Amino acid sequence: MCVLAHVFEAAGLVTVALGSIRSQIERTAPPRGLYCDFPLGRPLGRPNDPAFQHRVLAHALDLVERAGSPVVEQFSESIVDDGQGFVACSLPPRHDASVPAAVEEARGLRPAFDRSVALHGDRIGTRRVVAPDDIPAAVAAFVAVAEGTPWRQAGIPGVPARVAQDIRGYYETAALALADHTPAAWEATRWFVHHTEAGAAISRARDAMQVAGEKTALWFYLLPASI
Amino acid sequence: MADRDIKALTAEIDCPTFEHTAFTRARPLAEATVAVVTTASLHHPDQPDFVGRDTSFRVLDGNRRDWVLGHWSPNFDASGFALDPNVVLPLDRLDELAAAGRIGRVAAHHLSYAGNQFELATIQLDSGPAGAKLLLDEGVDVVLLTPV
Numbered sequence: 001m002c003v004l005a006h007v008f009e010a011a012g013l014v015t016v017a018l019g020s021i022r023s024q025i026e027r028t029a030p031p032r033g034l035y036c037d038f039p040l041g042r043p044l045g046r047p048n049d050p051a052f053q054h055r056v057l058a059h060a061l062d063l064v065e066r067a068g069s070p071v072v073e074q075f076s077e078s079i080v081d082d083g084q085g086f087v088a089c090s091l092p093p094r095h096d097a098s099v100p101a102a103v104e105e106a107r108g109l110r111p112a113f114d115r116s117v118a119l120h121g122d123r124i125g126t127r128r129v130v131a132p133d134d135i136p137a138a139v140a141a142f143v144a145v146a147e148g149t150p151w152r153q154a155g156i157p158g159v160p161a162r163v164a165q166d167i168r169g170y171y172e173t174a175a176l177a178l179a180d181h182t183p184a185a186w187e188a189t190r191w192f193v194h195h196t197e198a199g200a201a202i203s204r205a206r207d208a209m210q211v212a213g214e215k216t217a218l219w220f221y222l223l224p225a226s227i
Numbered sequence: 228m229a230d231r232d233i234k235a236l237t238a239e240i241d242c243p244t245f246e247h248t249a250f251t252r253a254r255p256l257a258e259a260t261v262a263v264v265t266t267a268s269l270h271h272p273d274q275p276d277f278v279g280r281d282t283s284f285r286v287l288d289g290n291r292r293d294w295v296l297g298h299w300s301p302n303f304d305a306s307g308f309a310l311d312p313n314v315v316l317p318l319d320r321l322d323e324l325a326a327a328g329r330i331g332r333v334a335a336h337h338l339s340y341a342g343n344q345f346e347l348a349t350i351q352l353d354s355g356p357a358g359a360k361l362l363l364d365e366g367v368d369v370v371l372l373t374p375v
Binding site: 001002003004005006007008009010011012013014015016017018019020021022023024027028029030031039040041042043044045046047048050053054057060061064065069070080081082083084116120121122123124125128161162164165168169172173175176182183185186187188189221222223224225226 | 248367
């Protein structure tokens with residue numbers, strides 16, 4: 001992103017760049033940089049908190065007015081992810097033993113997904129590779145990989161990482177309708193990865209693909225690198 | 228495992244360095260037109276999705292709020308944007324600042340690129356300057372850059 005700051009500034013625009021990774025914003029040294037110690041994916045800090053967002057913008061705009069030469073400053077407030085929290089969402093009960101638990105779970109979350117889309121829109125996945133109607137089948141494909149089917153024969157409907165990301169987006173969108181608060185960063189992801197059958201299936205599928213010697217790029221990006 | 232662990236994985240990735248840092252003098256903010264340029268791969272549903280190693284940009288209509296997060300990396304939180312797009316593209320906040328007279332006006336259009344790129348030459352020499360020209364042609368003075 002800071003490359004764009006250099007390019008835009010050289011073209012005659014005044015820029016101020018927010019950055020969430022200190023070493024990157026310091027090394028790329030944009031004309032005006034504001035390091036914000038916030039979780040990745042939330043450069044303005046807190047969703048649904050206009051006052052907080054305005055404090056970030058106030059510092060950024062102050063840099064525009066005040067800086068007389070290239071500068072990187074740090075925003076005064078930090079948001080630290082403890083690496084533990086997750087949204088506590090009810091999961092649908094198990095009653096159809098004829099299908100894998102992960103598939104039944106994905107089907108059962110559809111009403112919550114639809115409620116969330118009605119409330120917030122469908123912003124973070126699904127429909128890029130897999131439509132919502134096809135999410136359970138995509139989950140079934142990862143269950144098959146987890147149980148030993150080579151991924152090319154499992155029926156994954158696209159590039160595995162992209163399909164996995166649509167599944168994650170479907171689940172996290174559903175979680176927003178099930179949670180009773182604005183989740184902190186990564187809380188919906190940790191719920192998906194560590195507390196759902198689908199997350200467990202994709203995690204096992206990733207392990208199986210790694211053990212099978214598949215290219216790293218095929219399995220590494222099925223889930224976040226470290227959450 | 229936490230957000231800081233993912234940041235640690237990316238902290239030492241090679242970053243481009245610039246021998247000379249351009250520095251443009253700002254006009255008074257109360258007279259300035261402000262745009263947002265994000266590298267979160269946002270696009271409208273009717274625009275093409277971003278593909279891997281996509282160095283192009285999408286023009287976002289500031290009068291719409293139907294942006295979709297199109298980045299393919301799994302290594303960032305997406306739920307905040309799902310709940311409140313202002314956490315990435317703070318146009319509601321900028322509208323409030325314009326109404327209060329803190330800035331002159333909010334640009335009609337904003338830009339979105341795909342961040343977390345390893346091949347930067349095209350962005351530096353082609354799509355970056357093209358985006359800058361588009362904004363300058365629309366009278367933009369100040370750009371707020373937000374990452375993924």
